[in-house]
Amino acid sequence: MYFGEDPLFGLLRRIGKPVAGHRPWPRYATTAGGWRTMIEALGGNGWSLLGLWAEPGTVHAAIREDMAGDLAVVSLDCPDGTFPSLSAARPGAIRLERAIQDLFGLTAERLTDARPWLDHDRWGVRRPLSDKPAAPMPNPPPYTFLPVEGEGLHQVPVGPVHAGIIEPGHFRFTCNGETVVRLEEQLGWVHKGIEGLMRGKPVEDAAKLAARVSGDSTVAYSLAFAQAVESALGVAVPPRAVWLRALMAELERTANHLGDIGAVCNDAAFAFMLAELSRLRELVARTADACFGHRLMMDRVVPGGVAVDISEDGPARLLELVAELRRRFPPLVAIYENKASLQDRTVGTGVVSGSLVNRFGAGGHVGRASGRGLDARRTPSYAPYEDLEFEVPVRTEGDVNARVWIRICEVEQSLGLVEQIVKRMPGAPRNEKGERPLPRVPVEGPGGEGMALVESFRGEILVWVRVNPDGTIDRCHPRDPSWFQWPLLEAAIEGNIVADFPLCNKSFNCSYSGHDL
Amino acid sequence: MTLLTSVFLQIVQMLVVLALAPGLTGFVRWVKARLLARRGPSILQPYRDILRLLKKEAVLAHNASWLFRTTPYIMFTAIWLAAGLIPTFSTQLALAPTADLIALIALLGSARFFLALAGMDVGTSFGGIGSSREMMIAALAEPAMLMVVFSVAILVRSTSLAEIADFMMSGAVGLRISLALALISLVMVAIAENARIPVDNPATHLELTMVHEAMVLEYSGRHLALIEGASMLKLLLYAALIGCVFAPWGMAGPGADSAAVIRGLATFVLKLGVAGVLLAVFETSIAKMRVFRVGEFLGGALLLSLLGAIFLYVSRGV
Numbered sequence: 124m125y126f127g128e129d130p131l132f133g134l135l136r137r138i139g140k141p142v143a144g145h146r147p148w149p150r151y152a153t154t155a156g157g158w159r160t161m162i163e164a165l166g167g168n169g170w171s172l173l174g175l176w177a178e179p180g181t182v183h184a185a186i187r188e189d190m191a192g193d194l195a196v197v198s199l200d201c202p203d204g205t206f207p208s209l210s211a212a213r214p215g216a217i218r219l220e221r222a223i224q225d226l227f228g229l230t231a232e233r234l235t236d237a238r239p240w241l242d243h244d245r246w247g248v249r250r251p252l253s254d255k256p257a258a259p260m261p262n263p264p265p266y267t268f269l270p271v272e273g274e275g276l277h278q279v280p281v282g283p284v285h286a287g288i289i290e291p292g293h294f295r296f297t298c299n300g301e302t303v304v305r306l307e308e309q310l311g312w313v314h315k316g317i318e319g320l321m322r323g324k325p326v327e328d329a330a331k332l333a334a335r336v337s338g339d340s341t342v343a344y345s346l347a348f349a350q351a352v353e354s355a356l357g358v359a360v361p362p363r364a365v366w367l368r369a370l371m372a373e374l375e376r377t378a379n380h381l382g383d384i385g386a387v388c389n390d391a392a393f394a395f396m397l398a399e400l401s402r403l404r405e406l407v408a409r410t411a412d413a414c415f416g417h418r419l420m421m422d423r424v425v426p427g428g429v430a431v432d433i434s435e436d437g438p439a440r441l442l443e444l445v446a447e448l449r450r451r452f453p454p455l456v457a458i459y460e461n462k463a464s465l466q467d468r469t470v471g472t473g474v475v476s477g478s479l480v481n482r483f484g485a486g487g488h489v490g491r492a493s494g495r496g497l498d499a500r501r502t503p504s505y506a507p508y509e510d511l512e513f514e515v516p517v518r519t520e521g522d523v524n525a526r527v528w529i530r531i532c533e534v535e536q537s538l539g540l541v542e543q544i545v546k547r548m549p550g551a552p553r554n555e556k557g558e559r560p561l562p563r564v565p566v567e568g569p570g571g572e573g574m575a576l577v578e579s580f581r582g583e584i585l586v587w588v589r590v591n592p593d594g595t596i597d598r599c600h601p602r603d604p605s606w607f608q609w610p611l612l613e614a615a616i617e618g619n620i621v622a623d624f625p626l627c628n629k630s631f632n633c634s635y636s637g638h639d640l
Numbered sequence: 641m642t643l644l645t646s647v648f649l650q651i652v653q654m655l656v657v658l659a660l661a662p663g664l665t666g667f668v669r670w671v672k673a674r675l676l677a678r679r680g681p682s683i684l685q686p687y688r689d690i691l692r693l694l695k696k697e698a699v700l701a702h703n704a705s706w707l708f709r710t711t712p713y714i715m716f717t718a719i720w721l722a723a724g725l726i727p728t729f730s731t732q733l734a735l736a737p738t739a740d741l742i743a744l745i746a747l748l749g750s751a752r753f754f755l756a757l758a759g760m761d762v763g764t765s766f767g768g769i770g771s772s773r774e775m776m777i778a779a780l781a782e783p784a785m786l787m788v789v790f791s792v793a794i795l796v797r798s799t800s801l802a803e804i805a806d807f808m809m810s811g812a813v814g815l816r817i818s819l820a821l822a823l824i825s826l827v828m829v830a831i832a833e834n835a836r837i838p839v840d841n842p843a844t845h846l847e848l849t850m851v852h853e854a855m856v857l858e859y860s861g862r863h864l865a866l867i868e869g870a871s872m873l874k875l876l877l878y879a880a881l882i883g884c885v886f887a888p889w890g891m892a893g894p895g896a897d898s899a900a901v902i903r904g905l906a907t908f909v910l911k912l913g914v915a916g917v918l919l920a921v922f923e924t925s926i927a928k929m930r931v932f933r934v935g936e937f938l939g940g941a942l943l944l945s946l947l948g949a950i951f952l953y954v955s956r957g958v
Contacts, residue, residue, distance in 0.1 A: 279765040279848075287845035301931060390849075392841040392928030398676035464838060464927040621769065622931045625846040 131188040134164055135195055142198065144571040146354040148503075150183075150196040158199045159207055161186070166212035171484040171497075173576065174585040175209060175219040176600035177227040179254045182206045183600075185574065185585060192502035196574065196587070201229055208234040215483040215607045222640070226318065228253040238267065241311035241639060252319055271297040271305050279621065283312045290635035294624075301620040306613045313639040321599040326352055326426050326566050329596045333586070334422050336601050337637030342368075342375040343579030344601065344637075345424035347586040350505065350575035351599075352426040355590045356568030364428035364562035365506045366548040370441070371411070371420045371429075372577075373537045373544070377448070378407040379580040380530040380537070383632050387527055388459065390625045391468040399455050403448060410444045413437070428563030438545045445538050456531055469524040473615040473627030476521060485607045487582025488529040489631055493521035499578035511543050523630040533580075567594065581605060581634060603637030643734070649901070650724070650734035656905070657723040657880070661872040662686035664879065664912050669843075671920035686872060690865045698861030701762040711758035712859065712866035715751040719870045722747040723877040726884050727805050729904030730892040736802040741789040744801070744881070745782065748833070751870065752778055759855030766847050770854025773931060777839065777851065780938035781829045787945030788829070791822045792885060794952045805888040818955075821948035823886050828941035830878035832934065834871070837923040839934050849928070879915040880908070887911065 135141075135149070138157030142150045153161065165172060165186060173185040173194070183198045199206050208231035209216035220231035221240030228250035231237075242249065244263030248256045271278075276297055283291035293309040317336055321329045333348035334341045346368050353360060385400030408418040414437035415423045423430050434440075459465060475485075477494040484490075486497055496517035500508040516532035518525040551559040570592035577584050582604030589597040612631050616624050666683040673680025700709065725739035725747075733739070752774065759771035793799045795818070796807045807813065832839045835852035844850060847857070856867050884891075890907030892900040929937060 277765070277768075279769065281847060285845070286847050388927070390846060392837045392844065392849075393926070394672075394676055394843075395924055398678065402677065462927060464929065467933070468927055468930060620931055622849045624848050 129193075130169075130191065131186070131193040131195055134161070135197065139197060142572075144355075145196065146357065146571065146573050148194040148196065148574060150198060150572065152198045152200070155199065155201075155207060158197070161197050162207060162209055162212045165209065168481070172209060172213040172216055173484070173583070174587065174600070174602040175216050175223070176587060176602065177223045177229050177252075178598050179227060179252070180204075180229075182223065182229060183587065184209065185587065187502075189497065189502070192504075194503055194574075194576070204228060205230045205232050207232050210235050213482070213484065215485075215610065218610065219602075219606060226250065226252045226640075228255075228257075241314050243311055246314075251316065266309065268295050268307050268309075269305070273299070273304070275299055276304060283309075292635050296621060296624070298621055301622065303616050303619055303621055303624070306616045306624070308609055308613060310609065310635065311639050313636050315636075315640065317640045318598070318600060321596050324596050326590065326594055326596065329599060330425050331422060333599070333601060334424075336640075337603060337634040338419070338421075339379055339634070340375065340579040340581060340584065340637070341419055341421045342371045342424055343577050343584055344586075345422065346372055347575045347577035347579075347584045347601070348588070348599070349424055349426040350577065351573040351586040351588040352566060352590060353573070354575065355571040355573030355588055356566060357571070358427060358564060358566055358568060360428055361562040361564060362507075362549045363432075363551055366544055367429045367433060367562065368424050369507050369511075370433070370541060370544045370548070371415065371423055372579075373540045374407060374411050374441075375420060376580040377534055377537045377541070378404050378411070380534045381407065381452075383580075383629070384459070384527055384530050384534075386632070387469070387523065387626065387629045388465060390629045391465055393462065393465050396455065396459060396465075399451075403451060403455075406444060406447060410440050413440055425563070427566040428561065430561075430563070432551060432559055432561055438548075441541055441545050445542050448534075448538055452534065459527070459531075466524070468623075468626060469527060469630075470522060472523045472623050473619060473630060474520070474522045475611050475615045477519065479611060479614055480521070483607045483610055485582070485604075485611055487578075487580070487604050487608065488526045488533070489608045489611060490582065491515065491517050491529045492525035494519040497583075499576045499583040503576060505575075505577070507544070510547075511540055513537075513540050523626055526630040570594075579604060581632070581637075582608065584637075601637070601640075603634050605633035605635075605638040608633045609638060646732050646734040646736070649730050649732055653728060653730070653733055654720070654724040656728065656908075657873060657876055658720065660909070660912065661723070661869065661876040662690060664876050664916055665872045667913065667916045668875075668920050668923075671917055672924055675920060675924045686868075690869055693860075693865035693868065694862050696861040698859075698863050701858060704762055704858075707754070708758050708761040708858075709863070711754045712863040712870075714754045716866040716870045716873075718747045718751040719873045719877065722751075723873045723880065725801065726877060726880045727802050727888075727891060728880045728884065729908045730896065730901055731802040731805050732892065732894060732896070733802065736800065739801050740799040741793070741801060741804075742799055745785055745789070748874070748877075749778075749782060755855055755867075762858050764858060766850070766854045766857050769848075770851055770857075773851045774855060777832050777934055777938065780935060780942060781832045784825055784938060784942040784945050785829045787942060787949055788822045788826045791818050791945060791948040791952055794949065795819070801884060805884050805891055806893060808885065808888045809891065809893060816952075818948040818951045819886065821944045821951070823882070825941045825945035825948065826882055826885075828937065828944075830882065831922075832938055832941075834875045834878060836919065838926050838929040839937065841928050849931075876912065879912055882915070883908070883911040 135151045138160050139151030139153035142152050169189050171187045173187050175184050181200050183196050185196050187194045217236050220234050223229050225239050225242035250256050279296040281294040283293045291312040295307045297305045334345045336344050381400045381404040385397035388396035411420050412418045414433050415431055475493045480490050480493040480495045496515050498515040513536045516529050570590050572589045574587045585602040588599045591597045615627050666686040670680045670683050722744050756771040756774050759767040796804045840851040892904040
């Protein structure tokens with residue numbers, strides 16, 4: 124960086140040329156040399172890697188300069204099928220690069236870990252998204268786990284099929300007695316081929332796919348996809364739709380956090396909290412059903428606006444819900460806080476250091492519990508959050524307890540946001556027949572590229588999309604917040620005991636489905 | 641009381657414990673569900689579960705040895721026998737002369753020994769984890785239990801359960817600190833032995849936190865039915881043991897008529913009900929402890945029982 128130069132755009136102007144038609148943030152095409160310069164900058168403090176994805180022959184990296192909150196995408200053409208790896212500067216890129224190798228066949232040079240990631244040799248094809256997909260290997264070698272040496276060590280393989288009804292993931296523990304020496308994850312078991320399925324789909328159909336990338340954050344994913352498509356096509360959404368979307372997003376956040384707090388307590392065998400908080404979560408789901416006609420509000424946010432307006436009695440119901448939760452939630456928080464046997468389990472368990480969180484660029488409650496106070500609603504921010512008052516809670520302990528507390532504080536903030544939105548939402552003018560027109564505009568345009576960053580209850584979801592002139596999706600890449608949180612779970616459990624893993628895992632509550640694509 | 645009556649009462653006792661054990665487990669689950677504002681399954685559900693498991697095919701791992709196959713039978717027999725030894729509604733049982741506390745601990749110990757071996761037999765990592773945790777718990781719970789036995793034995797000058805119950809019923813014992821300490825210690829041991837919260841969670845699906853459940857993960861069909869049945873019997877056994885030693889009221893003593901026996905049965909069911917409610921309330925109000933805290937918990941139990949025994953020595957100058 125040169126003196127007086129804008130940190131992000133100054134660098135990008137030196138290393139690349141802007142590509143037209145990428146909104147709202149610019150995209151720069153660069154060379155291998157420029158890509159290496161970018162890697163150097165990324166290694167410094169104050170920069171985040173937001174995403175790394177590919178299409179045949181090209182890789183794209185979304186980067187953010189955290190101080191100013193500037194975003195940009197950097198693209199590198201790699202005709203020989205290789206690109207310099209980001210993993211040395213940003214370890215969070217390792218798994219993204221392994222996924223790119225599996226899906227597109229583009230190799231990251233000097234990648235520290237080149238084993239396959241999503242591809243478990245069970246697909247009928249290799250490199251399914253590349254120009255030349257290959258036939259599967261006849262005798263695939265077994266997946267090699269990282270070697271662990273030492274006396275008295277033993278391995279405990281867990282999953283991918285678990286004893287409870289949860290998503291599949293394989294965890295390989297190496298233990299010394301009860302103490303975990305190393306945990307290695309193997310994910311990819313619920314790979315659905317989202318990126319491949321999106322190709323060539325009309326925007327409405329692709330929006331349905333986006334809403335199902337990770338079902339618990341369906342509103343956030345729909346919102347991110349809708350924002351990306353609207354940016355790509357230059358569509359302006361009616362203000363009422365913007366506020367309704369935020370309303371749904373906050374309801375989803377509240378419901379998920381309530382469920383998670385209870386689930387963490389339940390993993391410490393304190394079922395009372397799960398029972399009580401499930402009742403509160405149910406209250407939110409039922410109110411969402413009454414307001415928007417779907418308990419999880421799936422497919423309610425669509426490109427161009429919203430699919431349904433809030434029901435006539437919705438605002439009153441929501442204010443009632445907020446009052447009810449404000450009455451019933453704090454006593455439960457007090458129980459959590461004062462239950463010594465529960466605190467004994469959560470305090471000091473599964474600590475993630477602040478430096479690690481910054482290196483991996485983890486967002487959401489995982490990042491905020493370890494001092495990384497970034498929130499997509501603030502940086503880079505999107506409508507209508509500029510007009511709303513809320514705090515982004517941050518703690519520095521980085522343990523299970525801190526992650527629970529971040530959720531507790533976020534529930535309180537979200538309740539405040541719901542209240543503000545309901546009270547300040549622009550009204551719907553009625554037409555002569557007394558009907559409220561739906562706040563939705565047609566999604567049309569000459570095509571283009573768009574990106575969006577939306578805060579889900581887990582952290583920031585990035586969606587990048589390229590829309591063809593005929594209104595179909597050319598490429599779409601959704602990047603789940605879990606990509607940068609899963610690796611930290613491996614760090615959090617180190618030195619803890621095996622029996623505390625469920626507690627740590629639940630306090631992270633990463634998405635399998637969103638990560639496996 | 642003739643030999644015939646005592647044999648008859650012994651048979652009734654064996655059948656009663658067998659019949660009531662799933663009911664007690666179902667009752668505890670039901671109370672817990674009600675405390676969590678859930679409707680909860682019927683109290684009869686454990687009976688249905690066991691019947692269902694008995695009808696199902698037993699699946700065995702390829703490398704399962706004879707030990708794995710015989711353990712459920714050994715375990716069930718040992719615990720059933722142990723539960724049959726404890727005077728529940730009458731002290732006049734045919735096995736009363738052989739039924740002392742040491743024998744009881746030996747029976748429970750052998751059941752555990754075989755189960756821990758079976759947990760490791762197939763060679764899965766969970767079985768090994770469960771067995772090692774179980775043995776850690778056992779290594780602390782058994783001495784604590786023995787100290788409780790010694791305290792009571794010093795007081796009663798017998799380890800025979802029937803004599804202890806008769807002695808406690810006679811009212812000659814009065815209020816004693818040692819007995820209170822022994823009671824607390826025995827309750828703590830009972831919680832650990834029965835894999836209840838805070839030591840273990842009987843309802844968990846989390847393989848990594850299991851103790852008892854981890855050992856029996858590989859079992860299925862009739863084997864699992866026997867093991868589940870044995871666990872239920874064990875819970876009833878501890879409730880009956882605490883009732884027999886510390887609250888033997890209502891039990892039919894020597895020379896009792898049939899009305900007294902029926903009264904004894906009714907009070908026994910009542911005692912089980914009280915124990916079930918207390919257990920459910922306790923389990924609901926506490927989180928599970930870290931695995932390594934179990935040592936402190938059971939160390940506490942051991943110390944309390946030791947203290948009880950020492951008090952007895954000091955106060956009576958034995």
